[in-house]
Amino acid sequence: MGAFDSPKNPGTPIGWVLAINKAAVNKAASKAAPAASAGRQAAKAGRQRPAAAAALSATTTANASAADNWLDVQLSDSAAQLSNGDGLCYYDLRGELVGMAINRAEPAPSGRPGQWRIWPKDPIASLKDLRKDLTINRNRDMHWQRMLERPSSQRRIGLWATLSEPQPGQLLLQLSDEDGFAASAQAAHPQQAPRQPQTLAESERAAAQQLQRFGNTMFEPLAVQARLQQSWFLPASLLNHLRRDALAALEAARASGYVRPPRAQPVEPPAPFPEDTLTYLANVLNHQAHAFYLKHGVQVIDAAYEADQELGEVSLMITKHCVRYSMSLCPKQAKGVIGVKGTIKAEPLHLINGKERLTLRFDCKPCEMHVVGKIKPGVLAQQRQAQQQALAEGVPMRFYRQRPAGTRHV
Incomplete structure (x- = not known):
């Protein structure tokens, strides 16, 4: 299998770069040039390795003054705000995502709506292809995260x-x-004077x-x-x-003084159910559930699995856990991998436990695994025996004021 890159969050566009402090870039460049020259001279003299010279150059570049390490951005929404700790990002000239964490953010000195001055965590000189009029995205909103962390279920x-x-x-x-x-x-109170x-x-x-x-x-x-x-x-x-x-x-x-609100009136006509056919998975076991779905427009209603009407193989369990994925036999994993794509198919597998045999069927579109099997004869006999015993003991008689809909004379 090939290696997959970890997903990255590009966020949403919030504005663009207005200006970049040239002092930070010039100061970093002025400090980097002598350091690089000194590093090369030291390397030639044999007193320092080239790798150490490059490290010295990078260190001096990163030591630009933090006060000068700022840029101004214009937000598309003038009512929006930036917070300390926000995560910004942008695309460089090669289309790769570059992250930019904010140490400090405050309104720009110009005082115009939507203009903010930010101090990135990293030196501006190290941010690749950062330039004026570049679109800026935000992929971490600290104000929003703090709101989510607050208690939301308390009403005072x-x-x-x-x-x-x-x-x-x-x-x-x-x-x-x-x-x-x-x-x-x-x-x-005793009307005591304060001590x-x-x-x-x-x-x-x-x-x-x-x-x-x-x-x-x-x-x-x-x-x-x-x-x-x-x-x-x-x-x-x-x-x-x-x-x-x-x-x-x-x-x-x-x-x-509490006044109970009036009972809500049912919607007429009843809202239609999204589906007109229900399988045993809807778990319709009693007449009230059956009448409810009929009222909302369902045409075909199968009985629940406990009604013993599904005697063939059915899905006993539907899981997101997939055996094929765990065994690296998933067709989605092979997608785009040269030499493997098209050779793996979602064929059924079998689980065998003694005399019991269960079939595993794979529905790759919703990414689900179905454990398929039949009801055990012992369980079926036990349920039928319980039904016969209930009939022998007597079933409560139910009276209707009028003939229920859908019934006829026998």
Whole structure:
């Protein structure tokens, strides 16, 4: 078998190169020339090998100032953004993909929409065929990856909280959520002065910060305010207890005020099923499933495999795992390989386990392997015996208000 190249992601076009800092290229070239000359002289003198001289030249080229190692790009979408760590790429003059990782990205000094200045990870002089007006692709979007890494299944309900002191020695916490529900809780406090002198604004700020901790509840604070008559020492345990009582009251108010949405009406006429024929693989075993597919336009419906109506060879299992692929006998592997192409066909194979013989058939278009066989006589006899026993014990009688559709007099 021939060797296959690893696939590369070219990304999507996002813009083009506006300008390249000439200082980075000129500085790298000016440093590389003396180093290369010194390397050649050292090699001639026998004090250094040519390979070491080339390594010295490459090292000095890569040591260009990082501050000058930048280029400006224009994004096709002026609302798009670049992030530190993004992966860019482009095609060189030979049509090969060249990667360019971003160390830092910020809006260009020109201030025009869609213009960004980027500092690549590698020296600009080492990026092959990088030039002005070259189309730039992005194959790694760090902003998008960070969004995917965030929790996506958590839904929080925003609420507003207000702590007030309606009477001396009495605290009132009022909660109202964005759905219009409201609740409150009260607690008494001993009106203790703070241990360290605090202004009224500092005391209110400390109380608001303590009340913002809603933890793993379904609520998210949108705004928390504290309005006290004077600076008090409010223990954290008191505020936590007040918050828990108010949240419990709010959840009870939401539960009592919940209105169940109306039941959705069925679509008329029923949506047609994509296929008009179903095999045993659809697993239609009872009359309700049969009626459902008839309602949606299926013409031919085979019974499920457990109904004992498929007595011939059928696909017992369909897998993506392919024995031919594991044995390097896959026709797709041989595609394009000189001397092998056309000599390998997806002929059936057999699995033999004692007296049991299963056939392996290969469907190469969807890349699937079918394990084909017949139902075992012992299993068939056991299922029929269970059916006869159920009939002997009695089958529940079912009454209809009117004759079911599709039936007739016998």
